[in-house]
Amino acid sequence: xxxxxxxxxxxxxxxxxxxxxxRGWDVVVYDDLSTGHSCAVPPDVPLVIGDVGDAPRVSxxxxxxxxxxxxxxxxxxLVGESMENPRRYFERNVGGGLALLGAMLDNGVRYFxxxxxxxxxxxxxxxxxxxxxxxxxxxxxxxxxAFLETVLRRYEAAYGLRWMxxxxxxxxxxxxxxDLGEDHRPETHLIPVxxxxxxxxxxxxVVFGNDYPTPDGTAVRDYVHVQDLAEAHVLALEGLLAxxxxxxxxxxxxxxxxxxxxxxxxxxxxxxxxxxxxxPRRPGDPPVLVAGAARIRRELGWYPRYERLEDIIATAWTxxxxxxxxxxxxxxxxxxxxxxxxxxxxxxxxxxxxxx
Ligand SMILES: NC(=O)c1ccc[n+]([C@@H]2O[C@H](COP(=O)([O-])OP(=O)(O)OC[C@H]3O[C@@H](n4cnc5c(N)ncnc54)[C@H](O)[C@@H]3O)[C@@H](O)[C@H]2O)c1
Numbered sequence: 268x269x270x271x272x273x274x275x276x277x278x279x280x281x282x283x284x285x286x287x288x289x290r291g292w293d294v295v296v297y298d299d300l301s302t303g304h305s306c307a308v309p310p311d312v313p314l315v316i317g318d319v320g321d322a323p324r325v326s327x328x329x330x331x332x333x334x335x336x337x338x339x340x341x342x343x344x345l346v347g348e349s350m351e352n353p354r355r356y357f358e359r360n361v362g363g364g365l366a367l368l369g370a371m372l373d374n375g376v377r378y379f380x381x382x383x384x385x386x387x388x389x390x391x392x393x394x395x396x397x398x399x400x401x402x403x404x405x406x407x408x409x410x411x412x413a414f415l416e417t418v419l420r421r422y423e424a425a426y427g428l429r430w431m432x433x434x435x436x437x438x439x440x441x442x443x444x445x446d447l448g449e450d451h452r453p454e455t456h457l458i459p460v461x462x463x464x465x466x467x468x469x470x471x472x473v474v475f476g477n478d479y480p481t482p483d484g485t486a487v488r489d490y491v492h493v494q495d496l497a498e499a500h501v502l503a504l505e506g507l508l509a510x511x512x513x514x515x516x517x518x519x520x521x522x523x524x525x526x527x528x529x530x531x532x533x534x535x536x537x538x539x540x541x542x543x544x545x546x547p548r549r550p551g552d553p554p555v556l557v558a559g560a561a562r563i564r565r566e567l568g569w570y571p572r573y574e575r576l577e578d579i580i581a582t583a584w585t586x587x588x589x590x591x592x593x594x595x596x597x598x599x600x601x602x603x604x605x606x607x608x609x610x611x612x613x614x615x616x617x618x619x620x621x622x623x
Contacts, residue, residue: 383432449586
């Protein structure tokens with residue numbers, strides 16, 4: 268059975284692709300490389316370069332590779348940028364998601380796993396946040412994911428789509444091999460920013476607000492290892508294929524760490540001094556976001572292997588120390604555009620895609 272992983276050249280997608288391959292799944296990656304890295308895709312995995320909003324191209328790829336299930340990671344995910352440019356987020360995340368789902372329906376592809384987010388909850392009324400907490404996103408990024416979840420429910424009822432939505436809290440860490448990790452530009456996530464500061468690539472970590480109603484005044488988040496996220500995708504896919512109900516699950520370890528605790532743990536792991544500067548709060552940043560994480564454990568048997576913050580940071584530190592420039596300087600996969608690549612295994616009439 269072949270899977271399409273959209274956004275498989277990105278941070279979480281590339282770790283999931285590698286795990287799927289290790290578990291024997293046949294995978295094709297569909298990515299426009301807007302924030303991803305072609306060299307993060309294993310050389311034996313076909314990479315189709317395209318926008319998920321380009322329905323004819325997605326359709327052709329689904330047919331050409333005989334895809335039966337889609338794991339959809341491809342999206343823009345900067346909260347601040349989404350406030351400044353909501354149009355871009357709605358066009359790419361909602362428009363792109365609708366085009367992809369439409370192409371799936373047109374081609375009889377029934378299984379779908381969505382990368383959703385804790386941002387669908389907005390300012391939580393209760394913490395840890397259960398899955399049945401009302402969805403009240405406070406930014407267009409969260410809106411875009413919440414809307415796609417609604418679409419999934421409607422398409423299930425009307426067209427028999429089989430889906431799961433995984434609402435990640437804060438993805439963190441890197442592959443334990445140390446050769447795959449996080450490389451966002453700009454980098455806005457706390458752990459890579461802290462480790463780049465340890466490597467002296469930044470002068471100081473800016474702590475956005477130290478007057479929150481939390482024990483040390485800084486914001487508290489639930490950090491979940493990228494390998495544990497990858498594992499959850501495998502379980503979600505297996506669950507769907509086994510006939511488990513379509514639903515949304517939180518993905519977090521169910522315990523929060525403050526910004527100051529993350530910095531202290533990073534000092535411990537790296538042995539480096541990590542200078543800190545306190546800045547103002549960021550609008551729309553809730554004081555505490557912690558997942559109610561029991562449901563996915565109970566229903567899919569998912570258990571995070573990385574529950575200690577130090578262990579999560581240690582894997583990220585190995586990646587950053589070994590690759591201080593991230594993927595920069597690594598050989599890109601050849602001929603990213605403008606070349607019709609070698610034929611994939613099954614070529615159909617009119618189905619020629621751009622490959623790398
Ligand atoms: N990183 C987190 O902490 C986090 C938390 C919650 C949810 N998520 C969600 O997880 C998913 C993956 O996040 P990530 O951190 O790996 O991001 P990423 O930016 O590293 O990866 C996204 C990938 O999708 C590709 N892409 C983006 N728009 C595309 C489009 N229109 N067509 C084709 N390809 C496109 C990019 O080139 C990139 O390879 C996203 O959907 C994000 O919203 C991430």
